[in-house]
Amino acid sequence: MRPMRTDPPPAAGTTPTDAVVDLSAILDAAARIVPYAQITPVLRADALDDLAGCELHFKCENFQRIGAFKFRGACNAVFALDDATAACGVVTQSSGNHGAALALAARLRGIGAQVVVPENAAKVKRAAIASYGARIVDCAPTMAARDAATAALIARTGAELVHPFADPRVIAGQGTVALELLRQCDSIDALIAPVGGGGLLSGCAIATRALSPRTTLWGAEPEQAADAHDSLRANRLLDDRVPDTICDGLRGHLAPITFAILRERIDGIMLAGETQIVAAMRLLWQHLKIVVEPSSAVTLAALLAAREHFAGQRVGVVLSGGNVDLDALPWPP
């Protein structure tokens, strides 16, 4: 498909989020996390350039600590707390990478972390969260139960909530991905990142608009979890979609803050089907020799489906993480 351009573009500077996350917040985040986070490499492969008909620069967050970009935002949030707040610990709800990221960040600061996890969460993810020293709090597998369990924890312990994406500190942390990429690669014509809750793409959009205004900015989303695509097209937040995708990191919906950031800054959301996502994941493993999860591969899948749009360009592609169950790979078919 051709990338969808949000039309008409809303006027800039009309939401309160502008005051909350800006380049300066992202630069502060970068300084805050530098003792803990990896500067991840940018990899290339001739074979993928040939396939795509453009120059692909892959920002490899699968090499980030806990195996995903999520460590950046969680680390920034945890180390931004004043000592009194930090002393009460942090809490979040997550069955995935953000839970592990918050657990590790809290351990590095020497404070407690509690993660509300639905009872049906994958054992391997639960184990990862526990392995970084967080306390796991079980809840029924509904949003209402998760919210109630989280609220109860906060009321009882005074712990600070660090939401996986609807949190300016988290968004600023994720923005350091684009900050690094733009330092590592000159003259990027287009930047593509996966979009689930929108924290990564929001942070990257803010950094890129400030540092490289001519770079076009694209989200990549599974067709079967297209709430961000549909919300931007409708110009209102739609959160009634039921995602059904292999991309377990992209099943969340945009929040008001990420919706507001994205509608002002990005050029569009590109979609990719499930078969294309698996094929792209296999291409990344084969040619880059790296392990990435399906949520990362949606970027290459969407780009290949819209390759005529990027012909000859220098494209930055954010590969968001590499936490995949090696015993349950989606191939051979």
Add this chain to the structure above:
Amino acid sequence: MRPMRTDPPPAAGTTPTDAVVDLSAILDAAARIVPYAQITPVLRADALDDLAGCELHFKCENFQRIGAFKFRGACNAVFALDDATAACGVVTQSSGNHGAALALAARLRGIGAQVVVPENAAKVKRAAIASYGARIVDCAPTMAARDAATAALIARTGAELVHPFADPRVIAGQGTVALELLRQCDSIDALIAPVGGGGLLSGCAIATRALSPRTTLWGAEPEQAADAHDSLRANRLLDDRVPDTICDGLRGHLAPITFAILRERIDGIMLAGETQIVAAMRLLWQHLKIVVEPSSAVTLAALLAAREHFAGQRVGVVLSGGNVDLDALPWPP
């Protein structure tokens, strides 16, 4: 098992190979291949350090061009040729990474390459060699037939033979792996590399002995392809072993030149069983988030089996390549 120390160590400087490959040849190789080869990253993972009880620095040749260190040696050999010799092209026999490496190096120099491939070679490897533009010459799947086909080609075309490992130019090229690693990491206590024909370990041994004499040097070899281990222990070249290992890059035997280099310089060969190699490969994928082939994983497998020997040390571990059939992974069991 405990690493085997070659005992007694033969006197140094007793073979003609000393004159052929030395640090200067490796420095020349580094300068020759720098326009073409990747400087590959060194990766680390806390989880693997914890498992091994030491500090592991993985030199990731899976990111080298054609997906394996073999490009270094082939590139050095091809670009070391004088123009008249080069004009006749190059030839080798290989069903694996060296064939692809020589094909790419020849293409980069703009000369022809012919690769003698046994009829029973894997389709995927054959396709890789062809994809870099080499001419494939089929032969019956015996050493005699391969040698005869190669000799006939040389007689007819005047092409230069570039052996996969029994060639000083190739050994010097492979030595650039250690040269880079020692520049990237200070104070390496021990270095481990896989050993098949011995070209990689020989080059690394020469570079390391010259630049970091206190670093101990270890080969890692499958128990079921232990010709190098047995040859060094017997202090004579044994080439009657029939390898039976998943490590398709390590089924070759030492040649006189690599045997002579290794017996003078390395501290021993460590062995690993097939199950341990597969488990180590999975650990590398899981924790480093990279795709490496079984021949790479023999290093970690052997190290974990001898972990008490390296306790607390800084260990350089050469991961030799990442060319693996993603549709036929050795797990789940």
